[in-house]
Amino acid sequence: MRLDLYRVVELFRKSFSNSLSDKEKEKLDDVLQNTYLKEAYDQLSDEAFVLDKFREFDTYEYREAFNKLKTFQHRVRIHRWIAWGSSIAAILIMGFLFFYPWEHQDNVQKLAGVTQHIVPPGNNAAILKLADGRTVEIGKQPLELEEGEGSIVKYENGRLSYSSGENRAIEDVYNELIVPIGAECHILLDDGTEVWVNAGSRLRYPVVFRGEQRKVMFSGEAFFEVKKDSRPFIVSMDAGDVRVLGTSFGIRAYPGETDYTTLVTGKVCFQSKEDEKVILSPGEQAVLHLSGKLEKREVDVEEYVGWKDGLFIFKNKALSEIMKILERWYGVDVIFQDEDLKELEYTGNLERYDSINAFLQLLERLNEIHYEIKENTIILHK
Amino acid sequence: MSIDFDLLLEGVNKKDMWAWEELYAGYYAALCSYVNNVLRDRDQAQDIVQDVLVAVWKSSKRFGDMKELTSYLYRACYNNALIFKRNIQIRKDIEQKIVLETEVEVADEIFAITVREELLRQLYCYIKELPEGAREIMELSISGLSGPEIAEKLGITIHTVKTQKNRSFKYLREKLKDSVLLFLI
Structure with missing residues (x-):
């Protein structure tokens, strides 16, 4: 049979x-x-x-097994990439440390503990600005409150969520989520859209989406998973709008920096304030340069959205760019005493939830760079 | 959490970590229990399931739908369990070449076990969707507490525990009415 x-x-x-x-x-x-x-x-x-x-x-606990798989992920990536450094030895050490950071961590921390303090990673925290102007700190305790006649706002297990009952508010009620430097926050909007908001960002959204489109205002960096719906979802930024139906994509739009919109699934349209448009397919990215030039290119999306899954992924990235990202996440200021250090390029993965010391130790091992930590300032020199 | 079905499959095919975490959450325990039926060795069962999942992860294989993926996982786990049984001595070789493709004739018995485990897996996933009170009672009874113990712990009557438990089972069965294509992960 x-x-x-x-x-x-x-x-x-x-x-x-x-x-x-x-x-x-x-x-x-x-x-x-x-x-x-x-x-x-x-x-x-x-x-x-x-x-x-x-x-x-x-x-049978799946988590332990899954975590093991994650270590394979790092290993494979490192093999797949051609690491780029200033010497072969540097490449080897970097690959090694990037993929075994946890095994070295004890050592590293002991060493560092003597002379320097540890800068821990960011954590789950944000400030929620309610419609009446009150602000609520979120991150430590679970929270539940009512907003805009019948909408329930909840914070638990690291996620802020909105759900409206039968009573649909008549007027638009907006809340704003402010995620400071050194923090992140995960939010579920009333329409089922999820947003992972990275450090140094602001998201303003209606408590309930009414009308023919779903529109939010945003600056900073975030990963959006937009719930499919007949109403378009619009992310409005200083430099332009991203318009989608149901899809997932990352945005990096910090004031005064180049804007990136990276599409993971679905289709989106990026429209600049000058009314220039590009339509993106998965794996493509819209780059809006500070000069106003709009460009479409293909990228490895993980490099841009990997942070959401706990990894910083750098490919031939200039140290100045890397430090800009780390500054926001670890809440530190970085000073380059030697300008030419900024140009050094690195490739590899970093665990987002490690302390910054792991990365700095690595730079030092490459024999190119030394560092000092003074409170929240990191000084890099030759 | 129920997830967009296509999105999940795409995530699995593309080796997205979030999708793989869902895959582990939805399949790992059931597959371990499945292999344990064959091997009667819990640790080995977990090793084999992990080897199979990692091998799929490393391969460039893509799946057309969830059914294909599910059948494939059961088959690969079963094949590897059999091979393990035959080659207990040379465990090392297995780690080096995980067999995913060999078609091993699935005997009637293992077919029935596969059906059984897959249904259990689906039911197990639905527990998360039970109304809160019912879920708590369900979880406590899974953890091994007896009816009277649960009643005492929650400060409710034994009668309530019984009716809630019955209702939970009814609810879980009710969920089976939904299309098989929508089964949760």
């Missing part, structure tokens, strides 16, 4: 939920002629058996 797994699974599902048609009933009777399948069916009908199996499932 050759049966399709899903054919049988579906018959079982329907049988257990009492939704079999007469024809399917016959088919199931047929299937149950097989003694093994009959036994499986009987076991599934037995609640005590099912509970026992659930109990067994509970004993």
Whole structure:
């Protein structure tokens, strides 16, 4: 007997939920002629058996296994890339440290602890500005409050969420999320769209989306997973708008810096304030230079959105650019005593939730750069 | 959390970490229990499941839909469990070449077990969706507490525990009515 797994699974599902048609009933009777399948069916009908199996499932913890997979991810990436440094030795050390940072961390921290203090990574924190102008600090305690006649705002397990009940507010009620330097925040908007907001960003949004389009105002860096909906979702920034239906994409739009919109899935349209448009497909990025020039290019999206999954991914990135990103996340100021250090390029992955010291130690090991930490200032020199 | 189905599959194919975390959350325990049926060795079962998942992760294989992915995972785990059984002595070789493609004839017995485990896996995923009170009782009874113990712990009557438990099972079965294509991960 050759049966399709899903054919049988579906018959079982329907049988257990009492939704079999007469024809399917016959088919199931047929299937149950097989003694093994009959036994499986009987076991599934037995609640005590099912509970026992659930109990067994509970004993297998997937997280540990998944974390191991993550280490493979780093290894593969390092192999795949041609690391770029100023010497072969530097490349080797960098690859090694980038992918084994946790094994070295104890050492590194002990060493560093003597002379320097550790700068820990950013954490989950933000300031929520309510419609009436009150501000609420979020990050430490769970929170629940009502906003705009019947919308529930909740913060728990690291995520801020909005949900409106039956009462739809008549007027637009806006809230603003301010994520300071050295912090991040994850938010679920009322329409089901999720946004991971990175350090030094602001997001302004209605508590409930009304009208024909969903519009939010944004500056800084964020990853959007927009819920599919007939109403377009618009991210409005200083330099232009991103318009989408349902898709996921990253935006980096800090004031005074080049803007990047990176598409992961779906389709988006970026429109600059000068009404220039580009349409992006997955893997493409719109770059709006400070000069006002708008450019479309293909990129490795992970380099731009990897932070959301806990990694900084750098490819041939100038140290000055790397430090700009780290400054925001670790809440530090970086001073280059030697200008030419800024031009050094690096390739590799960094764990976002490591202390910054791991990275600085690495730079030092490359024999090119030394560093000092004074409170929240990091000085780099030759 | 229910996720857009296509998005998840695409994420798995593209090796996106968030999608792989969902995959682990939805399949790891069920696959371990499945392999454990064959091997009766919990640690080995976990190793084999991890080897298979990592091998899929490293391969360039793409899946057309969730059914294909699911059947593939069961088959690969089963094949590797069998190979392990045959070659207990040369465990090392397995690590070096994980067999994903070999078609091993699935006997009636293992087919029935696969059906059973897949249904259990789906039911297990639905527990998360139970209404809060019912879920708590369900989780406590999975953790091994008896009816009276749960009643005492939650300060409710044993009768309430029983009705809630029955309702939970009914709810879980009810969920099976939804299209098989939408099953959660």
